[in-house]
């Protein structure tokens with residue numbers, strides 16, 4: 001990868017929360033590069049560290065959280081920015097959409113006011129120019145009757161429409177990077193696919209680099225160019241989406257792919273990976289997935305496997321491929 005291609009460069013990132021009696025390392029030595037105009041999905045079960053990794057790029061952690069490593073966004077190290085510089089970066093260069101737009105939006109202002117304020121916070125433009133831009137954005141994300149909808153408050157919109165409005169707001173200052181934290185998880189299946197297609201379309205049009213957090217391998221397959229699979233704070237496999245789906249290497253990735261609902265004896269049964277993710281405060285020695293792994297050997301309990309190149313273009317961290 002030539003350096004100019006790299007939009008996001010996360011090197012050896014570790015994030016430790018110091019809230020309870022034992023420090024919790026939620027992210028542990030993560031390396032992740034995202035190219036310009038690329039969508040990378042961070043995939044894994046709940047608690048694997050996907051959101052914490054992504055939120056680190058805007059340093060959205062409580063006070064006292066220890067962040068180690070470096071995170072460059074278009075060549076600027078986010079860890080070294082002042083609070084002011086970080087506020088400037090947010091929205092103008094890096095934007096975010098969340099699973100629950102209702103929680104991210106202000107219930108007492110109309111959507112139009114909120115988008116206009118976002119624009120005017122970063123750019124010196126008149127109210128009229130900001131209003132025209134808000135209208136164009138609502139048209140872009142295909143909200144019907146956009147002029148009328150700009151006058152709505154968040155509670156007056158359906159979940160799908162509100163997510164479109166949130167995406168419009170995220171794009172208001174033409175950012176280069178979009179961070180998407182499970183933006184379709186709360187939506188029903190048809191709306192989910194519409195939003196995924198919209199993100200894909202806007203990503204192409206704006207040349208956005210996207211980190212897309214999801215626990216759903218089907219969603220990752222739909223939206224991503226590349227997938228990084230996380231388990232217990234580490235990336236355990238990464239590669240182009242086609243390779244991850246058709247030829248997964250890590251037993252954990254295979255387990256995620258095999259997860260499904262099966263109908264037996266007239267009842268739906270959820271087939272998932274047996275066991276549960278480990279308690280981050282008490283990780284086993286060696287590979288954290290070993291207690292749930294069907295291929296476990298003695299070696300797995302000794303050292304944490306490093307990410308190594310597969311025979312194709314991906315990487316995997318598993319004793320089976322060491």
Ligand SMILES: Nc1ncnc2c1ncn2[C@@H]1O[C@H](COP(=O)(O)OP(=O)(O)OP(=O)(O)O)[C@@H](O)[C@H]1O
Nearest residue numbers: 017019026045046047048049050051052053062280
């Ligand atoms: N502010 C915090 N203080 C303490 N622990 C935290 C904090 N934020 C996250 N964690 C812990 O860090 C771990 C990783 O959380 P993270 O939100 O990144 O998981 P995730 O993979 O995104 O899953 P989910 O989809 O459930 O959010 C979890 O064990 C979580 O409890």
